[in-house]
Amino acid sequence: MTNEPVPAKHPKPDTEPDTEPDTEADTEADLRWLNECIELSRRCPRSFTAYAVGSLIVSADGDVLATGYSRETTPHDHAEEAALAKLSPGDPRLATATIYTSLEPCTTRASRPRTCTTLILAAGIPRVVFAWQEPTLFADCTGTETLEAAGVRVTRFPELTAAAREVNAHLFKK
Ligand SMILES: [Zn+2]
Numbered sequence: 001m002t003n004e005p006v007p008a009k010h011p012k013p014d015t016e017p018d019t020e021p022d023t024e025a026d027t028e029a030d031l032r033w034l035n036e037c038i039e040l041s042r043r044c045p046r047s048f049t050a051y052a053v054g055s056l057i058v059s060a061d062g063d064v065l066a067t068g069y070s071r072e073t074t075p076h077d078h079a080e081e082a083a084l085a086k087l088s089p090g091d092p093r094l095a096t097a098t099i100y101t102s103l104e105p106c107t108t109r110a111s112r113p114r115t116c117t118t119l120i121l122a123a124g125i126p127r128v129v130f131a132w133q134e135p136t137l138f139a140d141c142t143g144t145e146t147l148e149a150a151g152v153r154v155t156r157f158p159e160l161t162a163a164a165r166e167v168n169a170h171l172f173k174k
Contacts, residue, residue: 030100030129033058034160037102038131041079041167044070050138052167053103055079057087057125060096076111079103084119098127102164104156105130107146108139117143120152127153131160137171 033056040054050070057065068082080101087094099105105116105128120128133156134141144154165172 029062030155031157031160033098033100034102034129034131034157035163037079037100038160038163038167040067040069041102041164044072044079044167045075046170047071047075048171051103051134051171053079053101053164055083055099055101057083057094057097057099059093060098065091065093065097078106078109078116080105080116081112081114081119084123087123089123094123094125097125098129099125101128101130102160102167103130103132104134104141105143105147106134106139107142110139117146120147121150125152127155129155129157131157132164133158133161 037054037056040056041052043054044052046052047070052070054067054069056067059065066083066086068077068079068084068086070079070082071077072079072082080099083099099120101116105120107115107117109115114122128143128147130143134143144156147154
């Protein structure tokens with residue numbers, strides 16, 4: 001056993017892209033924020049034609065920059081859209097922020113021209129964390145693929161799928 005790779009003892013220079021897996025501390029914070037998204041989704045006015053979703057935008061320093069939930073101010077609001085609408089598009093904190101959402105960001109919507117995936121890319125947010133992969137109930141969703149193709153880091157926590165979906169249980173009782 002002499003050929004084992006020796007772990008690097010020095011932190012990587014800042015110029016290298018971050019390709020390390022999330023640390024345990026990151027995971028804990030991610031799960032905490034995602035649980036807050038799920039709590040937020042309980043506030044959504046009930047709909048039988050759209051999901052109840054909660055979203056948080058969190059700065060690199062761990063400050064909540066904005067929150068949003070489905071139908072927060074009008075019947076067509078999506079959670080990520082509602083959260084992004086509370087920040088100026090040029091807010092420099094967006095460039096290092098993470099957007100958390102209980103459901104995968106949409107790539108198809110009937111009500112408005114810009115999907116949440118488009119809005120997240122336009123805002124320049126480099127990281128997306130979500131719980132529930134969008135089912136094909138209302139539309140096909142390729143949020144993860146589209147975001148990753150654009151260079152966004154996407155992390156999914158399937159262990160929170162059941163909790164995110166449970167808030168929407170009424171949609172599946174037909
Ligand atoms: Zn959406």
